[in-house]
Amino acid sequence: MGINIAFWVFAAMAIAxxxxxxxxxxxFRAALGLILCILSIAGLxxxxxxxxxxxxxxxxxxxxxxxxxxxxxxxxxxVEHSNRSSTYKLPAIVCSLAFIGIAIWTxxxxxxxxxxxxxxxxxxxKSIGQMLFGQSGLVLAVEIAALLIMxxxxxxxxxxxxx
Amino acid sequence: xxxxxxxxEFIWAIWWLPLAAFAVIAPLIRPFxxxxxxxxxxxxxxIGISFILSCWLLxxxxxxxxxxxxxxxxNWLDITNGPIFNFGxxxxxxxxxxxxxxxxxxxxxxxxxxxxxxxxxxxxxxFAFISLFTASxxxxxxxxxxxxxxxxxxxxxxxxxxxxGFWFHRPSAIAAAKKAFLITRIGDxxxxxxxxxxxxxxxxxxxxxLNSSAVTAVLSGGVLTLSALGLFLGAVGKSGQFPLHIWLxxxxxxxxxxxxxxxxATMVAAGVFLVGRMYPLFDAAPHxxxxxxxxxxxxxxFAGTMGLVMKDIKRVLAYSTISQLGLxxxxxxxxxxxxxxxxxxxxxxxxxxxxxGAGSINHATGTFDMREMGGLRKKLPCTCACFTLAALSLAGxxxxxxxxxxxxxxxxxxxxxxxxxxxxxxxxxxxxxYIFRVVFMVFAGKYRGSQRLHESSKTMLLxxxxxAIPALASGWLNANGGFERLFVSEGLATNSFWDGIVGMFTxxxxxISLATAGFGILLAYVMYIKVWVKPDRLKGNLHPIYAIxxxxxxxxxxxxxxxxxxxxxxxxxxAAQWFDQVIINGATSGLxxxxxxxxxxxxxxxxxxxxxxxxxxxxxxxxxxxxxxxx
Amino acid sequence: MDxxxxxxxxxxxxxxGVGLYGVLSRRNAVVILMCIELMLNAANLxxxxxxxxxxxxxxxxxxxxxVIAAAEVSVGLATIITxxxxxxxxxxxxxxxxxx
Numbered sequence: 001m002g003i004n005i006a007f008w009v010f011a012a013m014a015i016a017x018x019x020x021x022x023x024x025x026x027x028f029r030a031a032l033g034l035i036l037c038i039l040s041i042a043g044l045x046x047x048x049x050x051x052x053x054x055x056x057x058x059x060x061x062x063x064x065x066x067x068x069x070x071x072x073x074x075x076x077x078x079v080e081h082s083n084r085s086s087t088y089k090l091p092a093i094v095c096s097l098a099f100i101g102i103a104i105w106t107x108x109x110x111x112x113x114x115x116x117x118x119x120x121x122x123x124x125x126k127s128i129g130q131m132l133f134g135q136s137g138l139v140l141a142v143e144i145a146a147l148l149i150m151x152x153x154x155x156x157x158x159x160x161x162x163x
Numbered sequence: 164x165x166x167x168x169x170x171x172e173f174i175w176a177i178w179w180l181p182l183a184a185f186a187v188i189a190p191l192i193r194p195f196x197x198x199x200x201x202x203x204x205x206x207x208x209x210i211g212i213s214f215i216l217s218c219w220l221l222x223x224x225x226x227x228x229x230x231x232x233x234x235x236x237x238n239w240l241d242i243t244n245g246p247i248f249n250f251g252x253x254x255x256x257x258x259x260x261x262x263x264x265x266x267x268x269x270x271x272x273x274x275x276x277x278x279x280x281x282x283x284x285x286x287x288x289x290f291a292f293i294s295l296f297t298a299s300x301x302x303x304x305x306x307x308x309x310x311x312x313x314x315x316x317x318x319x320x321x322x323x324x325x326x327x328g329f330w331f332h333r334p335s336a337i338a339a340a341k342k343a344f345l346i347t348r349i350g351d352x353x354x355x356x357x358x359x360x361x362x363x364x365x366x367x368x369x370x371x372x373l374n375s376s377a378v379t380a381v382l383s384g385g386v387l388t389l390s391a392l393g394l395f396l397g398a399v400g401k402s403g404q405f406p407l408h409i410w411l412x413x414x415x416x417x418x419x420x421x422x423x424x425x426x427x428a429t430m431v432a433a434g435v436f437l438v439g440r441m442y443p444l445f446d447a448a449p450h451x452x453x454x455x456x457x458x459x460x461x462x463x464x465f466a467g468t469m470g471l472v473m474k475d476i477k478r479v480l481a482y483s484t485i486s487q488l489g490l491x492x493x494x495x496x497x498x499x500x501x502x503x504x505x506x507x508x509x510x511x512x513x514x515x516x517x518x519x520g521a522g523s524i525n526h527a528t529g530t531f532d533m534r535e536m537g538g539l540r541k542k543l544p545c546t547c548a549c550f551t552l553a554a555l556s557l558a559g560x561x562x563x564x565x566x567x568x569x570x571x572x573x574x575x576x577x578x579x580x581x582x583x584x585x586x587x588x589x590x591x592x593x594x595x596x597y598i599f600r601v602v603f604m605v606f607a608g609k610y611r612g613s614q615r616l617h618e619s620s621k622t623m624l625l626x627x628x629x630x631a632i633p634a635l636a637s638g639w640l641n642a643n644g645g646f647e648r649l650f651v652s653e654g655l656a657t658n659s660f661w662d663g664i665v666g667m668f669t670x671x672x673x674x675i676s677l678a679t680a681g682f683g684i685l686l687a688y689v690m691y692i693k694v695w696v697k698p699d700r701l702k703g704n705l706h707p708i709y710a711i712x713x714x715x716x717x718x719x720x721x722x723x724x725x726x727x728x729x730x731x732x733x734x735x736x737x738a739a740q741w742f743d744q745v746i747i748n749g750a751t752s753g754l755x756x757x758x759x760x761x762x763x764x765x766x767x768x769x770x771x772x773x774x775x776x777x778x779x780x781x782x783x784x785x786x787x788x789x790x791x792x793x794x
Numbered sequence: 795m796d797x798x799x800x801x802x803x804x805x806x807x808x809x810x811g812v813g814l815y816g817v818l819s820r821r822n823a824v825v826i827l828m829c830i831e832l833m834l835n836a837a838n839l840x841x842x843x844x845x846x847x848x849x850x851x852x853x854x855x856x857x858x859x860x861v862i863a864a865a866e867v868s869v870g871l872a873t874i875i876t877x878x879x880x881x882x883x884x885x886x887x888x889x890x891x892x893x894x
Contacts (some may be wrong), residue, residue, distance in 0.1 A: 007797045011805045018809050021828050022816035034828045038807070041835050044802070048846040053856055057838070065831060065867050072824055072871040076878045085819045086886065088774050090817030095781050100811035102788050106856030107803045108841035115849040131854040134864050138854060145861040162879075163795060771890025774818055781814065 006047050014040035025084075027073045036068050052125040169216075169223040171234045174252055175222065177213045178301035181269075181294045184209035189291040206290040207273045210297055214266035221259040225649065231255045233307070233371075240310075246366070253307040254371060256649040260504060261304045261432070264511045267633075268428035269297040271626040273615040275519050276420040278622035279526070283418075289329065293424065296322035297699050300429040304436060305307040307366040309358055312440075316354065316397070316433060320347050323430045327417040331581045339416035345723075346410040350400015354437075357393025360386060367567060374443035384448070390453035391444055394437060395458075402434025405462040409718050411485055415477040421526060423478060423518030427511040435491045435507050437546045442500045452496050457490025460576075460586035467593030472602070475531045476521050479601050483557065484514060486590055490572050493583060498575030501650035505641060506568040513556040513565055513634035519627050520550035521695040523619040524605060528612050533604045535612035542616035547606045554602050556634050558595035558680045561673070567638030573676055588679055589717075595683025603691035802843035809836035823874045823884040827867065835864045 013036060021034025038061040045054035132138050188202045224230055273293060282291050287427030299318035306312045320343075328340030361369055364386050365376055394681035398404070411431070415422055425431060438445060438455060445452045463486045470482035487510050495503030521531070523546040528536055540547045556563035559570075569591065576584035608617065618624070640646045714720070809832060816829030838856050845852035878884050 004797050007801065011801075014805065014809060015812070018812040018832055021825065021832060022812055022820065027822065027824060030825055030828060034831060035830060038835060041809075041839055044805075045842050046840050046841060047797075048802070050842050050846065050853060053842060053853055056857075056860065061831070061835070064864060067822060068867055068871055069828060069831075072827075072874060073873055076824065076884050084821050086774055086821045088778055088815065089819045091778055092774075092815050093816060095778060095785070096811045096815035098785055099781070099814055100807055102785060102792070103807040103810070104804055105799060106788075106792065107807065110841050112799050112848060114847055123857055128853050128857065131851065132857065141858065145858050147863050149865050155867040156872035159869065160875050769893050771893030773886055773889060778818055781818070 003047050006043065010043040010047065011041040013037075014044070028070075029076065031066065031070050031073060034069070035062055038062055050124045052123075052128065169219050169232075169253075172335055173216050174232070174234050174254065174305075176616065177216045177266070178298055178305060180209040180213050181206075181298035181301065185291050185294040185298060188287055188294060197474060199759040202290045203273070203277050206294045207270065207277070209294065210270045210273055213297075213301070214263070214270045217259070217262040217266045218253060224254055224256060224259040230649065231668075236307070237670060246362075248308055249369065250311050251307040252305045254305065257436070257500060257504060258304045259648070261436055262301060264508055265297065265300050265304065265428045266433070268511050268515045269293070269300075269424060271630055272420045272427075272515065272519070273423045275423075275623055275626040276418070278620050279420050279522055280418060285329070289326075289418070292325045292329070293421070296326060296424065296429055298522065300433065303433055307370055309361070309370060309373065312370070312437070313351075313354060313358060316401070316437075317351065319430055319433055320344060320351070320401075323347075323414070323425055326421040326425075326480040327414045328423065329417050333416065339410075339413035343410040343414050346407050347400040350397045350407055350434075353396025353400070354413060355393075355397075357390040357397070360390045360393065364390075370440060374525060387444065387448040388450050391441070391448040392454060394441055394444075395451060395455055398434030398437045398492075399458065400434070401437070402431045402492070403485045404434070404458055404492065405465050408462065408466060408485045409715070409722060412473075412478050412481040412715075415475070415481055419477065419518060419522035422481075423515045423522070426480070426518060427515035431484060431488055432507055432511065435488065435495065435503055438492065438495050438515070439500045439504050442495070445495075452606050455492050456496030456580065456583055459487070459489040460496075460583045460590075462486065463489030463493065464586050464589040465489075466592065467590050467597065469712055470597040471544065471593065471714055472709060474533055476524065476533050476536075476601055476605065477518070477531050478515070479533075479597055480517055480521060483517075483598060484597055486594060487514070487557075490569070490587060491589060493587060494568075494572040494575060495790045497579045497583065498571060499651070501647050502568075502571045502575055504650070505571060505646055508640075508646075509556075509564040509568040509633075509637050512630055513553040513563075515523055516549055516553040516627060516630040517557065519623070519630065520546050520553065522551075523623055523627065526619050526623070527616050528614050528765040530612065530614075533601065536605045536610070537608040537612075538606070538610040540606040542610075542658065543606075543618050545624050546619060546627070548688060549624075549631045551602055551606070552631050553597045553634050557598050558684060559591055559676060560680060560684075561677060562638070564634055564636065564638035566673075566676075567743050570673060570676060571641075573672055577672055588675065591676055591678045592683045595680040596687050599684045599687035600691055603687055608693055796887050799843055799847040803840060806839040806843070809833075809839070821885050821887060823877070823886055823889065824871075826886060827874070830870075831863060831867065834859060860890040 017033045017035070017037030020036065021030045024030040024033060024100065031122060042054040042057040042061075045051070045057060130137065132142055184206045187205055210311050220232075224232055231362075232252075232254040234252035236249060238247050239250040240246075240248035273290070276293070277287065280286055280289065283289065294320065298552070299315050299322055303312055303315035303319060306315060324340050324344040327343050328336050329334045331340075358368060361373060364383075365373060367373065367376075400407045411426075417425070445455065466482045466485035466489065473479045473482060487506070491506045492512070493501045494506050513664060523543065524536065524539060525531055527539065527543055527546075552563070556565035559565045569587075573584065573587055573591075576587050813829045813832030813836060816832065817826050820826050820829065838859055841852035841856050841859070843852075845856075874884050877889060881888055
């Protein structure tokens, strides 16, 4: 019952945050909306009994990405009233609604079959660790991801460097 | 070793040797600088051996039963479940005689060319081409299959093109070579059509099979006549008969020894040879043979009249050749193979001699224009003697070679077609007149030019003197019917040699012929030596005829202005150009402009608006999702 | 009614739809970047929900998704800042060099 209430609260907060991102005129408020949304999603992760990912979500998204975005907003001027919509507003609404409609219709019409029962979930951090670094894990993919982020960082530096 | 048994290897060598000479001279020696002399030695040596082998072959053929040697060659075109084209050698009296003529004349001409072409920078090219020319002609003569005959036929055309245009820096030579090539091509279409027709009906192109099936009338009459006419059209083109004669006078642009070779042995003889080779087929198609005779007779007179007024010595000889070839066809049509070939055989020698003489005169005077000659008898005694001998032979004066061959044609005409006989007799008169007009204008009187005259070198004179012997005596070969018996195997009465030469005068025909020829010579004498009748006054009185003759009956104008200029250039080509520009070009450039327009319109959508791109992409994904769901 | 998989999925679809709308309609490049983050988060939510209800493998993918999001944001913001230096604004309408 408590989890039900938590879901509805976090869901409402996430939607509200997302709507803030796309509607607020101030970039700052939009960024705050994003943070609100991310926080609620982290909360939702916890309601899904995946506390590890929830914490990671907060650490990385809010600690790194959101801060980065706010820094970018600060570095680019014209912060106030710059979050205007383009000429494609109406097609964008139609398109999004169509997407939402199709996706929800699909979800509701699909029979979801669990591959395991709810009881036998182990600790998420441990299972993630096993999946990534275990015997038959995704070590290679982890390495590639590490390489990717390194390249991205170097690339970002070289792109943003003052000539 | 018995002399009659010539090995097949030697027979192959007859045409293989000149071909090898060409192959050695053209690609192997020519690219390297150095002395040009070896080229001529190789070429002359090859043709000399070929000549000896040809003589041996002639004797072998004579001694073989049935007078025929067949050398099986290779199947050079073997189509699975289809026809097999055999490339072998067919040696019968016809081809053996032709081989001797071609190799002999070619040998003598090449020896002569060593001196004539001495200072030419393209000495080696000349000998390479002339070897190729001879080799193609020999292949044409010997092949067993009409298809390979056709191939060699075209090779002869190619080499004559190369040799007529030998001095390709002269525009007139290029034009003449082109003309020769294109005009003979018209005839070749007929030849090719005949080949296709024959193959489609008889399913073979083997000469012997065709000739026998023609005899047994496997082919229906219409097909036979059509294919015979097609073959004859090829012969008309090659042998310069009316109306495809116009290339031959222009072919004088080549070096004079080449003219001698073309006119005597190789190029123009090919047409006569082809009709002779396929004679059983012609024989089975009497209408075609009638056409051959009429065209021959008409051409003989037609070309002879043009020969009357030419001022260029080689052009007179050229028209004379056309005229004589007409007589050959007449002989073929009326008298059979041996009459035509006998004429060709004799004509080859004296005509070659006439051309070599003309070359010698040209060396002395530096021109071919007879108005700048005259009185050369004293300065060029040897040339004069040889040329006059050949002229007498051409005119048909007893007992020279030309007399006997002409006699046979006249006899055949007398027996079968009195109308054509009149043509032949007129030709006799014209021939005698125009050739002695040349003799008198060149050798008699006073010299009208400005060159320092000198007799030609021994290298040039010796071949002429050698040629003078057959020009004098080759007719005697048939004095006891020997030549005829080579071709016609049925029992002929053998008469003695002396009978053959003198005994024919019991018949009135030789008297008529001699009197006509004598009258022609006399008229020339009267007009050009005694000048009782001034040629210029005659020219004035007979102005319209003179104009027609000098303009060559407007045949050149007909071809160049009317057919080439109006019909082809303004008509067909203009239409083709219009089609090309408007339809083809229009279609492609229309396509291009449509593409361009579409491209420039659609490129407007590439406006760089990222969100539009994203919108379109999402819409696409949604459509795909919808389709997946709904289906 | 108990909260189940469907609730999470519908929620993430709604978040994704809002993010999509933002990507398609906003003019500020930074906001577009933020909306992309929204969409990524919605996807993450789906993955975690699946790992809870269907099969546990999805949560490992979330780690990679995070890595990619970080890389994307760093490169994207660097590009935006470079663009800003040159044009003095970051309106998406002006980022249209890639045209005919």
